[in-house]
Amino acid sequence: MDLETVKERAGPRQFAPKDDMPEEYRKAATRMIQFHANSEVMGGYLEKPFIRQAPSIDRKLAFSAKVQDEIGHAQLLYRAAESLGIKTRDEMLDELARGDGKFLNCFHYPMESWHEVPMIAFFVDGAAMHRQATLKNTSWTPYAHAMDKVCFEEGFHVKHGESILSELMNGSKATQEKTQAAFETWWPRIIQFFGPTNDKSVHNDFAQEVGLKTKSNDELRDTFLDTYVPKAEKYGLVVPEYPRIEYDEELDTYHVNEDDLNWDEFWTIAKNASDGSHEQINSRAKAQEAVEWVRESMHGWEGASGAETPQAAD
Amino acid sequence: MPDALNPEDLDAEQRAALEELLFRLADDEYVHGERLIEWQIYAPTLESDLALANVAQDEFGHARLWYDLLEELSHTEAELIWERPADEFRHATLVELPFAEGDWADVVLRSYLYDAAERLRLDALVDTSYAPLADRVGKVLSEERYHLENAQSWLDRLAEGDSRDRVQDALDRLFPHALSLFVEPDHEDAIVDNGFRTMSTADLRIEWLETVIPYLESLGLDVPEPDEVERPSARGRDGTHTDHWDELAAEFRRTYEELEAPEPARIGGERV
Amino acid sequence: MIWEVFRQDKPGAYHKHCGNVHAPDRELALQFAAVQHGRRMKTHSLWVVPHDEIGEIDADETSFGGTTDKTYRWATSYTDIEPAAPEVAESEAEQADVEKSLEADS
Numbered sequence: 001m002d003l004e005t006v007k008e009r010a011g012p013r014q015f016a017p018k019d020d021m022p023e024e025y026r027k028a029a030t031r032m033i034q035f036h037a038n039s040e041v042m043g044g045y046l047e048k049p050f051i052r053q054a055p056s057i058d059r060k061l062a063f064s065a066k067v068q069d070e071i072g073h074a075q076l077l078y079r080a081a082e083s084l085g086i087k088t089r090d091e092m093l094d095e096l097a098r099g100d101g102k103f104l105n106c107f108h109y110p111m112e113s114w115h116e117v118p119m120i121a122f123f124v125d126g127a128a129m130h131r132q133a134t135l136k137n138t139s140w141t142p143y144a145h146a147m148d149k150v151c152f153e154e155g156f157h158v159k160h161g162e163s164i165l166s167e168l169m170n171g172s173k174a175t176q177e178k179t180q181a182a183f184e185t186w187w188p189r190i191i192q193f194f195g196p197t198n199d200k201s202v203h204n205d206f207a208q209e210v211g212l213k214t215k216s217n218d219e220l221r222d223t224f225l226d227t228y229v230p231k232a233e234k235y236g237l238v239v240p241e242y243p244r245i246e247y248d249e250e251l252d253t254y255h256v257n258e259d260d261l262n263w264d265e266f267w268t269i270a271k272n273a274s275d276g277s278h279e280q281i282n283s284r285a286k287a288q289e290a291v292e293w294v295r296e297s298m299h300g301w302e303g304a305s306g307a308e309t310p311q312a313a314d
Numbered sequence: 315m316p317d318a319l320n321p322e323d324l325d326a327e328q329r330a331a332l333e334e335l336l337f338r339l340a341d342d343e344y345v346h347g348e349r350l351i352e353w354q355i356y357a358p359t360l361e362s363d364l365a366l367a368n369v370a371q372d373e374f375g376h377a378r379l380w381y382d383l384l385e386e387l388s389h390t391e392a393e394l395i396w397e398r399p400a401d402e403f404r405h406a407t408l409v410e411l412p413f414a415e416g417d418w419a420d421v422v423l424r425s426y427l428y429d430a431a432e433r434l435r436l437d438a439l440v441d442t443s444y445a446p447l448a449d450r451v452g453k454v455l456s457e458e459r460y461h462l463e464n465a466q467s468w469l470d471r472l473a474e475g476d477s478r479d480r481v482q483d484a485l486d487r488l489f490p491h492a493l494s495l496f497v498e499p500d501h502e503d504a505i506v507d508n509g510f511r512t513m514s515t516a517d518l519r520i521e522w523l524e525t526v527i528p529y530l531e532s533l534g535l536d537v538p539e540p541d542e543v544e545r546p547s548a549r550g551r552d553g554t555h556t557d558h559w560d561e562l563a564a565e566f567r568r569t570y571e572e573l574e575a576p577e578p579a580r581i582g583g584e585r586v
Numbered sequence: 587m588i589w590e591v592f593r594q595d596k597p598g599a600y601h602k603h604c605g606n607v608h609a610p611d612r613e614l615a616l617q618f619a620a621v622q623h624g625r626r627m628k629t630h631s632l633w634v635v636p637h638d639e640i641g642e643i644d645a646d647e648t649s650f651g652g653t654t655d656k657t658y659r660w661a662t663s664y665t666d667i668e669p670a671a672p673e674v675a676e677s678e679a680e681q682a683d684v685e686k687s688l689e690a691d692s
Binding site: 061066122133162 | 597666673674678680684
């Protein structure tokens with residue numbers, strides 16, 4: 001299929017592994033899905049310590065279930081990326097370990113206290129879900145199928161995150177202040193989750209033309225703000241003065257003044273070059289390197305007993 | 315067989331005996347889960363990560379179920395988990411040991427030794443005289459089955475080839491700690507006489523040895539001699555623990571203390 | 587040899603198991619399946635998979651999703667929290683449907 005045909009046919013769930021897709025499409029889709037899959041792993045990495053540190057047994061259970069879901073999402077997404085025929089899952093995981101795999105800006109920062117937890121578990125997850133819901137209509141069918149399952153599960157994540165926020169903002173004055181401080185630290189990062197404005201984004205146009213994305217960065221950011229600014233305020237969080245967020249009465253939407261955001265930091269992170277990037281990529285990589293011997297053993301077992309296991313009945 | 319008992323039927327001695335039994339059950343599961351979650355994100359493959367995370371979640375769920383029974387005996391979650399002095403936890407030392415980085419042989423073998431014991435212990439509770447316990451054992455047993463099968467599937471494979479030495483090392487290190495699962499409770503007589511557990515700890519130990527030793531030997535592993543092997547000074551069951559335990563307890567209470575002892579949040583309605 | 591057949595009714599849909607065919611190799615299996623399983627039902631694509639390569643685990647062998655309480659992983663359990671956004675509400679509705687079917691079986 002040539003690129004012109006792809007653009008003509010682009011629509012929800014239009015393309016599948018059997019289609020002869022041009023290399024530009026396959027590379028762009030791989031880049032996007034691999035980024036998404038890596039983000040699930042690195043988001044899970046960031047939240048994992050809070051399984052142990054959760055302050056109630058129910059919260060501990062919910063956190064464990066959530067981190068488990070994130071790894072499940074990574075499994076689905078790497079497979080959707082693999083189905084494009086550009087890279088294997090092992091190659092993508094190796095790239096992540098080497099520091100060549102890219103992932104969401106928010107997961108490059110350390111998260112150290114429970115007060116920060118809802119910044120990821122509510123706002124970032126809410127932002128992710130906001131984007132993912134639109135990706136159910138992506139043109140790469142295996143990606144859309146992964147989104148069906150991811151979106152099914154994520155509702156629990158966002159509500160769990162909001163429940164933690166609600167508990168903290170109903171806590172002692174000190175707890176509320178620390179939560180507000182965490183919010184101020186994370187808020188600009190959360191807004192940057194949606195990336196730079198359309199005109200500065202490198203890959204946006206092409207991804208939309210071939211139907212991989214159905215909404216632009218700007219549209220997603222604005223509609224996210226419409227929902228989550230009032231939510232933050234509902235719990236008594238004060239949205240920081242900067243970056244300036246303006247309400248457009250005519251369009252009934254919030255809009256951020258992007259010059260108020262630190263884009264140097266964003267682009268440093270995009271290159272995996274911040275301190276947090278190094279720390280988080282490397283400590284995960286080190287733990288993964290330590291179980292390389294298990295993966296090698298598993299390769300050795302492949303095919304050994306497949307034909308001998310009991311078979312499915314009709 | 316003694317009549318079925320409910321919380322309001324218990325005299326002081328029965329209550330003390332039952333609590334000892336429940337604390338062991340709950341603490342073992344809780345601390346085992348607490349160690350298993352260290353593998354989330356770090357397991358060898360995404361699929362094995364999910365599977366192990368599931369086991370960890372089950373263990374926390376079982377711990378909660380047993381702690382709930384203690385709550386019925388008028389304890390609170392705060393007392394049971396968040397504020398109980400570390401040296402009052404009654405888990406076996408086996409489950410508190412940290413993992414060396416990358417030591418997947420440890421998690422597989424530890425899970426096997428533990429799950430085999432857990433299976434026997436739960437079997438001995440199926441016909442318990444304590445009604446609230448009897449209600450819950452079946453559900454827990456059915457989840458434990460997967461744990462044991464998965465651990466054995468891994469062991470069958472890892473015990474062959476280059477990885478065998480790693481499994482043997484784990485066995486040499488963990489076996490003495492696993493024996494601490496069977497330290498006799500202070501209230502052993504009352505536990506058995508009242509029908510809370512239908513098998514004695516000594517018999518459970520024998521049955522466990524008769525299960526795990528032939529299996530491990532069939533994999534070509536050398537199992538230490540249970541009555542001769544050098545035992546750690548910490549016994550777990552009596553509140554003595556390895557140094558790793560204090561560190562772990564401090565970590566899982568960090569937020570609780572930072573938030574100045576919040577009421578532990580509950581999710582959802584009635585637990586069944 | 588036996589091949590299991592999976593049908594997709596339109597582009598983007600899931601391939602669902604719909605039957606099987608006897609055939610000596612994959613090429614013939616596809617041709618036979620196209621007629622046996624594609625001729626009457628709306629079909630966009632078929633997959634064939636060797637029957638002997640299929641493994642099975644069922645509810646007698648394992649308790650899918652576990653047997654003890656796991657309400658904490660359902661959006662519906664957070665009753666004091668209204669869904670923050672339409673996509674959260676949609677996910678919650680999907681979860682409620684699955685919960686209902688699980689309850690119906692238990």
